[in-house]
Amino acid sequence: MKFNKQPFNKSTWIFPLGMLGVFLVSFTLRFWELERFNTLVFDEVYYAKFANDYLTKTPFFNAHPPLSQYIIAIGIWLGTHLPFGKTAINTMAGSQLSPWDYRWLNALTGSFIPLVVGALAYQLVKRHSYAFIAALFAACDGLFLVESRYALNNIYLVLFGILGQLFILKSVEAEGKKRWNCLILAGVFFGASAAIKWNGLWFLLGTYLILICAWIVRFIQKNRGELDLINQDFSELLPAESPIQKLTKLNFLEVGLSLAIIPIVVYSISWIPHLQLNPTPDFWQMQTEILTYHQRIKSGPDVHPYCSAWYGWPLMLRPIVYFYKTATNNAPPDPVLPSLPIGATKAIFDVHAMGNPALWWLSTLALILVIGILVHRLWVWLETRSEASVELLEQHQPIVFPPTTEMWLILYLIVNWMANLLPWVKVTRCVFLYHYMGCSVFATLALAWWVDRWLHSPQTRLRGMGVTAIFLVLGGFAFWMPIYLGLPLSELEWKIRMWLPSWI
Numbered sequence: 001m002k003f004n005k006q007p008f009n010k011s012t013w014i015f016p017l018g019m020l021g022v023f024l025v026s027f028t029l030r031f032w033e034l035e036r037f038n039t040l041v042f043d044e045v046y047y048a049k050f051a052n053d054y055l056t057k058t059p060f061f062n063a064h065p066p067l068s069q070y071i072i073a074i075g076i077w078l079g080t081h082l083p084f085g086k087t088a089i090n091t092m093a094g095s096q097l098s099p100w101d102y103r104w105l106n107a108l109t110g111s112f113i114p115l116v117v118g119a120l121a122y123q124l125v126k127r128h129s130y131a132f133i134a135a136l137f138a139a140c141d142g143l144f145l146v147e148s149r150y151a152l153n154n155i156y157l158v159l160f161g162i163l164g165q166l167f168i169l170k171s172v173e174a175e176g177k178k179r180w181n182c183l184i185l186a187g188v189f190f191g192a193s194a195a196i197k198w199n200g201l202w203f204l205l206g207t208y209l210i211l212i213c214a215w216i217v218r219f220i221q222k223n224r225g226e227l228d229l230i231n232q233d234f235s236e237l238l239p240a241e242s243p244i245q246k247l248t249k250l251n252f253l254e255v256g257l258s259l260a261i262i263p264i265v266v267y268s269i270s271w272i273p274h275l276q277l278n279p280t281p282d283f284w285q286m287q288t289e290i291l292t293y294h295q296r297i298k299s300g301p302d303v304h305p306y307c308s309a310w311y312g313w314p315l316m317l318r319p320i321v322y323f324y325k326t327a328t329n330n331a332p333p334d335p336v337l338p339s340l341p342i343g344a345t346k347a348i349f350d351v352h353a354m355g356n357p358a359l360w361w362l363s364t365l366a367l368i369l370v371i372g373i374l375v376h377r378l379w380v381w382l383e384t385r386s387e388a389s390v391e392l393l394e395q396h397q398p399i400v401f402p403p404t405t406e407m408w409l410i411l412y413l414i415v416n417w418m419a420n421l422l423p424w425v426k427v428t429r430c431v432f433l434y435h436y437m438g439c440s441v442f443a444t445l446a447l448a449w450w451v452d453r454w455l456h457s458p459q460t461r462l463r464g465m466g467v468t469a470i471f472l473v474l475g476g477f478a479f480w481m482p483i484y485l486g487l488p489l490s491e492l493e494w495k496i497r498m499w500l501p502s503w504i
Contacts, residue, residue, distance in 0.1 A: 015128040015131075015132060018132045019115060019118060019131075019132065019135060022114050022115070022118070022132075022135045022136055022139050023111060023112070023114065023115055025139060026110070026111045026112075026113075026114050026139045026145075027108075027111040029145055029485070030107035030108075030110050030111050030145065030148045030149055031104070031107050031108075031111075032485065033338070033485070034085070034099065034100055034103050034104060034107055034149060035085065035087055035088045035098060035099040035100050035103075036099075036338055036485070036486055037099065037323060037336055037337065037349070037351075037486060038088035038089075038090055038099055038335060038336050039090065039092060039099075039336045040090075040092045040093065040151075041150045041322050041323050041351065042150065042152070042320070042322040042323070042353070043152055043153075044093075044102070044150055044151045044152065045092075046062070047068060047069060047072055047151050047152060047153055048072060048076075048092075048093045048097075048102040048151040049092075049093045049094055050062050050066075050069045051069045051070075051071075051072035051073035051075075051076055051093070051102065051151065052073070052076060052093040052094045052095050052097070052102070053094065053277075054069060054070065054073045054273065054274075054277065055073050055076060055077060055095070056094060056095060057277060058094065059277060059278050060278065061278070061289075062274075063289075063290055063293040063294065064153070064196070064197050064198075064290065065194070065195045065196060065197065065198070065267070065270060065271070065290075066195070066270060066271065066273070066274040067156070067192060067195035067196050067270045068153030068156050068157075068196045068197075069153075070270075070273060071105060071109075071156060072102055072105065072106070072151050072153075074105065075101070075102060075103075075104055075105030075106070075151075076093075076097060076101045076102050078105070079097075079098065079100055079101030079102070079104055079105075080097070080101055082100075084100075085098055085100030085101065085104065086098050086100070088335075102151040103149065103150055103151050106147075106148055106149070106150065106151055106152065106155060107148050107149055109148070109155055109156065109159060110144060110145070110147065110148020110149075110155045111148070112159070113138060113144055113148075113155060113158065113159055113162075114135040114136070114138040114139040115135060116159060116162050116163060116166065117134050117135055117138040117162065117441060117444070117445070118131040118132060118134050118135030118138070119131070119166055120134075120162055120165065120166045120169075120445070121133075121134035121135070121445055121448060123166055123169045123170060123243060124169070124242070124243065124244070124405075124408075124409050124412065124445075125242075125405050125406065125409055126405075127452070129452050129455065129456070130448060130449060130452040133448040133451050133452050133455075133470070134444065134445055134448040136470075136473075137359055137363075137444045137447060137448050137473055138441070138444055140356050140359055140473050140474060140476075140477040141355055141356055141359055141440065141444065142352075142354055142355055142356045142477065142480055142481075142483075142484045143319075143353055143354060143355040143433070143434065143437060143440070144158075144437070145484050145485075146322065146351060146352070146353045146354075146484050147353065147434065147437070149485075150322070153196050153197065154197075154434050154437050156192075156193075156196045157193050157196040157197050157199070157200045157437075157438070158193075158437050158438055158441060160189045160190075160192040160193035160196065160200065160203075161189070161190070161193040161200055161202070161203030161204075161438060162203070162441060163185070163186075163189040164186050164187075164189035164190035164192075164193060164203055164204065164207070165186075165203060165206070165207055165416075166186075167182045167183070167185040167186035167189065168182070168183070168186040168207055168247075168258060168259070169243040169244070169247075170182045170243075171183045171186060171250070171254070171258070172243050172246035172247055172249055172250060173243055173246065179254075183254055183257060183258040184257075184258070184262060186258045186259075186262075187257060187258040187259065187261070187262025187263050187266065188262060188266050190203065190204045190207070190258075190259065190262075190263040190266075191262060191263035191264065191265065191266025191267045191270075192266055192270070194263060194267050195266065195267050195270035198290070199420075199423070199435065199438070202419050202420040202423060202438055203416075203419075203420070203438065204259065204263060205419045205423070206415055206416035206419035206420065207259060208259065209415045209416075209419055210244060210247070210411070210412055210415045210416065211247050211248075211250075211255070211259075213411060213415060214244055214245060214247045214248050215248050217245075218245075218248045242405040242408035242409070244408040244409075244411070244412050245408060268283070271283055271286070274286075294429050295428075295429070297429035297430055298428075298429065298430065299428060299429060299430040299431070300430070303430045304430050304432075306318060306319070306320040306321065306432060306433075307430040307431065307432065308320075308431065308432060308433050309431075310421065310424040310425060310427070310431060310435075310436075313421070313433055313435070313436035313439070314360070314364040314367075314436070314439075314443070315360075315361065315364060316354060316355055316357060316360045316361070316433065317500065317502050318433060318502050318503075319352055319353055319354030319355075319433050319503055320352070320353040320354070320432055320433055320434070321350065321351070321352055321353075321504075322351040322352070322353045323349065323350065323351040323486060324348070324349070324350050324351075325337060325348075325349045326346065326347070326348050326349070327340055327346070327347050327349065327488075328340075328345060328346045329344065329345050329346070330345075337349055338488075340488060341488055344488065344490075346490070346491070347488035347489060347490065348488070348489045348490070348491060348494045349486050349487075349488055349489075350482075350483050350486065350489065350494060351483065351484070351485075351486040352480075352483040352484070352503070353433065353434060354433065354480070354483075354503070355433075355440060356473060356476045356477045356480060357476055357480065357499065358472040358473050358475065358476030358477075359444065359447070359473045359476060359477070360440065360443070362447050362469060362472065362473070363440065363443035363444050363446060363447040364443060365447075366443065366446040366447040366449070366450050367413075367414070367417060367442075367443050367446050369446075369450065370410045370413060370414060370446050370449070370450075371414055373407075373410060374407075374410050374411060374414060377407060406449070409449060410446075410449075413442045413443075413445055413446050413449075414442075416442045417439050417442040417443060417446075420436075420438035420439040420442070421436070421439045447469070450466075450469075451466045451469050451470060452466075453466075454466030454469070455467070479497070480497055482497070483497055
């Protein structure tokens with residue numbers, strides 16, 4: 001498969017300006033009326049309260065590792081010392097706090113996720129256009145926007161997991177001290193992701209699996225003599241090595257340190273403040289308590305009305321209503337809600353934790369297509385595993401799997417998407433759409449790859465498809481924006497956004 005590597009725009013300042021624009025839009029949407037609902041929204045009843053418990057030295061039990069609560073606690077402490085963000089006050093978290101106090105650090109952190117997704121995309125294929133499209137699509141994901149506007153923990157899990165993978169890929173292109181710095185940072189972020197929730201380990205699992213894939217390919221190539229032939233005669237005929245290929249250059253010490261020792265140490269250290277406040281159960285008992293707690297949780301509408309099966313996540317069949325309230329102009333003012341729009345007699349305030357349907361459905365289709373490409377390439381590769389392949393090498397036609405950076409990218413996306421999804425197959429407890437957030441990053445990267453290819457195609461039809469996909473994602477984000485931000489809607493305006501009965 002040939003790919004036009006012409007840059008999207010040769011101007012060196014266009015890319016940073018574009019990324020800055022993505023960040024500013026993300027930042028603005030996350031901070032806009034952050035105190036909009038003066039209450040604890042969804043799982044803020046746990047995380048905001050637990051975070052405040054650390055500050056007030058109040059013992060408590062939590063069924064997740066403590067790192068996200070520390071971060072929110074830092075946000076609360078800093079927020080209470082800031083001279084702004086005090087237009088509303090409540091005591092629901094155990095102290096007199098403004099919603100700004102326990103939400104602002106999440107909003108700031110979430111603003112950077114599109115940039116980190118773009119950085120990962122660039123690290124994988126070194127193409128500015130792909131990085132920008134990936135960042136733009138990540139900024140248009142409604143679920144990430146909603147999760148960033150409240151004191152919840154999933155954005156930290158995803159951000160740390162992506163950063164762990166980004167730095168492990170950067171390490172193989174660095175030498176000496178810079179390599180060790182990248183390896184250490186990768187280990188720290190992998191450990192931090194697991195210290196948010198245990199499913200943060202899926203990013204580490206994906207890294208192990210792609211490393212194994214790289215070694216398998218290298219072993220097969222070496223066994224067939226391809227590596228020696230290529231290194232001696234044909235290296236100039238092949239594309240530059242993907243950073244995924246270069247993972248095999250990491251030695252046992254580097255792999256063990258970044259993918260095992262440091263993550264374990266970081267995870268263990270993260271428990272120290274919690275155990276100082278809650279000495280019993282101890283560290284090991286706490287791990288058992290977390291496991292048994294989640295094993296005891298059943299599934300079904302009786303447990304929680306928004307439980308959703310893992311196989312429905314890619315199609316977004318069952319999102320979650322984080323907040324829903326109606327208000328009328330003849331009722332007493334509700335201290336939780338903002339004022340009704342001028343002239344409105346009734347309004348629905350709804351916060352739906354759901355992705356951008358255009359983005360998610362197109363991303364799922366993109367994943368199916370890249371899986372098809374990978375299967376086809378594997379079939380072609382297996383057919384060439386004969387003595388004829390050596391003859392082709394001698395004729396300056398080297399056959400190596402995968403032959404391009406793009407094929408390694410496809411393998412990377414599929415492996416990590418599956419690593420973040422398939423562990424949920426055996427989980428019997430009630431699970432939710434936000435558990436798909438890690439998977440959705442790699443699905444978004446798959447869609448961005450297709451759109452980038454189409455935009456570079458010499459065929460007008462394909463370029464039109466790329467532009468259409470971008471406008472569909474942007475249009476979907478704008479259309480469903482009111483239920484991401486909790487804007488007041490009439491009953492009709494609300495209903496036309498509920499496309500599936502299972503969304504209600």
